[in-house]
Amino acid sequence: MATSQPPLRFTSHHNLVYRLVLSTLTGQTVHISQIRSSSPTNPGLAPHEISFLRLLDAITNGSQMEISYTGTVLVYKPGLITGSTSGTGASGGMITYELPSNCNRGLSYFLIPLCLLAPFAKAPMKVLFTGPGVITSSTPTGDMSVDSVRTAILPLYKQFGIFNNIELRILRRSNTGPTGRGGGGEVQLVFGHQVRLPKTLHLMNAGRIKRIRGVVYSVGVSGSNNARMIETARGILNPLSPDTYIFSDVASAPLVPAPDKTNPQAKKKIGLGFGLSLVAESSTGCLFSADVASPPSGGQAPEEIGKQCAFQLLETVAKGGCVAPAAVTTMFTLMTMGSEDVGRLQVGRDVIADPNVVQLARDLSNFGAPGWGIRDAPDNGDGDVIVSVVGRGIGNVGRKVA
């Protein structure tokens, strides 16, 4: 059926991950060309993109991917999302996935798309991320921390009727490595709620912020940094929201093997630093998050980080709507995958004007989803818009067969 269709053609590396996710969810083959073809030094797929393709390979059955010699052309023919069934690379019901040390993206780069695929898997999705490339903190490349994924992205699935047995455990923390690459973290994702179709979402009341929670972490550095970050962040946020609590976590630096000529067993400490993740929850369950971590080059005081993060949170809340910019892709993709019904979502004007969201809308329509209906939100002075998304009703192919 889908195999006989000609592949959908895309160009450039922009939004590559979500194109692959949509391809896997809809079962359509994609042909992506001109991937960084204009770059004379690093043409083709980047290391983290290759890692993501390998992850897709690990959690699906029967997917085929062809990469050209230069890496500038990719053809991906998706298979069935199996999850972690034993016999397909999973040991003890858990897929162990190792990230290489040249990965410069945070783990959320892999986690968020993986969580989008997980509800449509055939079996529960249990993945253990390990290896010298796992960065749990937020990164300078713009990825959020794993804490924020847990506290601000995963709870959103509840609104789609996906809430059982979802866990994201951070077994070992790691900030970004010294050159902005690599880490040594360990994270375990358990996504045990598979559905046939996500529920239709109608979310048009952002409510008021009722509580702010946060996690502050320091890896391999003094725990007093945590107290300093908390103090500054609370100094800003407490007058605005009295129910503000920031939890502190002090971890030792992870060790990764660094063999040299004299000592092949040598290990080195990596991923030192500190950071802060804040989540604001509104009375209607909308979540807004902010993430700042110390840069790999260092030279920023914890107070500075705390201040930046608090202001970033306020800015995210000020953008309005029911969805934070970081979660908007997740929401729209799940709404599109829902039943053939119109779901509505109120978003801030700045949120939807983001180039990534526009790109997502274009990609979705390329994959055959009906266009979005956008209108101004009634009786709202903030300039929010209501986006109506019609579900495709494809849902979980694995569930349909089984």
Added chain:
Amino acid sequence: MVVKRKRETTVVSKPQAKEDSPPPVDNAQDVFRRLFEAQFEPLDLPGPTAKSTNSDEENEDDDDSDLSGSEGDWDGMSDISDESNQVEVVEHTGTYAAPTDRMDKKTWKAFMSGKLLSDLEKPSTEPEPTSKKEEEEDVHESANLKHDLALQRLLKESHLLESADDLAPTGKNRLKALDLRMQSLGAKTSLYAQTKMPTAHRRGIKAKAESKEDRRRQEAKENGIILEKPSKVQKSSNNGRRDRGLVGSSVGKFAGGTLNLNKDDIARVQASGRRTMGGRGKGKTRGGRGGRGGSKR
């Protein structure tokens, strides 16, 4: 802009004031300065140093001039503070919370576990301090529940009690009461129901129970009382056949992991293929089976 204009006026006023006083010709630096200022822009030297350069004998006049142009001098001071001595701004944020509203260890663990945020709000609301009145109510409530339970038990088990004096059954009666409770909780049969007994004995019991039930129904019918419908007679699931278990073979005897076939079995198996021998073989095997079954029991 405004500041600059002010500065000009002040500095212009200064030499005027100084001209009123006897000219300090002995100070070569002042002469040079005035010459310079006549040609170019006025210099702005810090006040105190200018003062120190003045000779001691003109101290009084200097004071006079300061008094006369007090406004101008004040402006000059603000000028100086703008230029050289930056005011140090100390930021004091005193909004930090008291240590009492730090999270306790339990909440920390709950939050930092892998669970989602939405699942965690239940335990976090739990340890909220309850008022004394509520606690008292809770105590009453639990006491009431205890009394209720005692009453229910008494009603159910009162037939076991010998006298009304001791309300708690003791000895044999206590065991019987426990058994009753077990049954009310869902035990299939009584703990004291005899499992093994001679068939005749069991039949007798069964027959007695049936006759009792029949008599009860008969009496009810005569008195015009409508009873519950008789419960359906349980049919044994293995319709007439003994359950042989997993390895049960229809032929021979399975013991110690081996299937033992005696002569009869072999003969039977061989006979089943032949029609001529069928009648006799069948009869023989039937007898054999029955005997074997009995011995197994």
